[in-house]
Amino acid sequence: MSPTPITTPDALAQRLAHSGLRSTPQREVIYDVLLKKRDHPTADEVYARVRTDLPSISLATVYNCLETLVQCxxxxxxxxxxxxTRYCPNLRPHAHFHDEQSGSTHDIDLPADLLEKVSAVLPPGYDAKSVEITFRGKAQAKH
Amino acid sequence: MSPTPITTPDALAQRLAHSGLRSTPQREVIYDVLLKKRDHPTADEVYARVRTDLPSISLATVYNCLETLVQCxxxxxxxxxxxxTRYCPNLRPHAHFHDEQSGSTHDIDLPADLLEKVSAVLPPGYDAKSVEITFRGKAQAKH
DNA sequence: GTACTAGTTTAGAATAGTTCTAATTATCAC
DNA sequence: GTGATAATTAGAACTATTCTAAACTAGTAC
Structure with a gap:
């Protein structure tokens, strides 16, 4: 269901082009920032990180680009x-665990069949395009 | 895991008292409104419905009371x-299905063992207090 | 019953996160 | 190069929510 992860700028450009969109410095840097530190940053945090490379980028652009990457x-x-909202470049099927103490978010990889099993609880007439699973609790420090 | 649903005002009063809180007209009416029409209303929608009974209630109180009911x-x-945020008086274990077309939300009852099965994917060191499952897609008109 | 105490409600101000608007800038096709 | 389209930008606007400080209410001790 999920497309293969993309790790090179070229591939990013291709994926954008596929949706009739251009590759821009802003989009590239934002995507890089997400790949580099996968701690589920907010738009504000992305903004702060991106500004070391592109000091004149605007927050509106960060929102725009993030939305574009989500759309693609x-x-x-x-x-x-x-x-x-937090942003996550992990495209494998996974759930999220929110640690209440630290406020941090961790990816929990899901076995291939789990999402199907979960979707199987839907009564007839319900057609799910996506499933989200979110845990809340506490995680040990090392995570 | 979930406590038994409460349907009488007395029981509501008891549950509040158990947390050292008082039963007030505002809390009662808001809880009644949630029980009466279980369409996952927003705070604004609750506010509108409650005002037919308590025309002078304030929106801040609606937020306060909803938060209180959640805490209890x-x-x-x-x-x-x-x-x-939407509010839901269904305390049985259930997931939510969001119909993208109508914007409406439906409860999906979950078999007793599913939440355990889902929680079983957590690696050691993760201790989940709650699990949320949310579907997005389209539901047939009759729902 | 009066006074004390703590809980509750209230109106309105303040806040956070996000989206919108209109102008500017960049890029592509020709 | 020129025109068309896409993208970025600054700042205003917006929405949902929380905060603040004052007023009100109810139970308790005398």
């Missing part, structure tokens, strides 16, 4: 309760 | 992407 299936937007 | 495990707060 290069990045997942993750929401947890009423907190700010 | 009488109501679940449900978030979907960046939309406003």
């Amino acid at each position: 299936d290069l990045v997942r937007a993750v929401n947890f309760e009423r907190g700010p | 495990d009488l109501v679940r707060a449900v978030n979907f992407e960046r939309g406003p």
Whole structure:
């Protein structure tokens, strides 16, 4: 279901082009930032990191680019309760674990069949395009 | 895991008292409104419905009371992407299905063992207090 | 019953995160 | 190069929510 992860700028350009979009410095740097430190940053955090490379980028552009990457299936937007949206370049099927103590978010890889098993609980007439699984609790320090 | 649903005002009062809180007209009416129409209303929608009974209630009180009911495990707060928080008095283990066309939310009852099965994917060191499962897609009109 | 105490409600201000708007800039096709 | 389209930008606007400080309410001790 999920497309293969992309790790080179060229591949990013291709994926964008496939949706009729251009590769721009802003989009590239933002995508790089997400790949480099996979700690589910918020738009603000991405903004701060990107500015070391592109000091004149605007926050609106960060939002625009993140949304673009989400639309192209290069990045997942993750929401947890009423907190700010976080962004995640992990495209394998995975759940999210939110550590209440540290506020950090961890990816939990899912066995291939689990999402199917979960979707099987849907009564007839329900057609799910996506499933989100989110845990909340505490994780040991080392994570 | 989930406490038994409460359907009488007395039981609500007891549950509140158990947390050292009082039963007030505002809390009662808000809880009634949630029980009466289980369509996952937002705080604004609750506010509108409650005002037919308590025309002078304030929106802040609606937020306060909803939060109180959530704290007492009488109501679940449900978030979907960046939309406003919705409130749900269904305490049985269930997932949520968001119909993209209508914007409506449906409860999906879960078999007793599913949440355990899902939690079993957590690596050692992760201790989940709660699990959320959310589907997105389209549901047939009759739902 | 009066006074004390803590819990509750209230209106409105403040905040956070995000989206919108309109202008500017960059890129592509010809 | 020129024109068309896409992308970026700054700042205003918006939405949902939380905060603040004052007013109100209810139970308790006398």
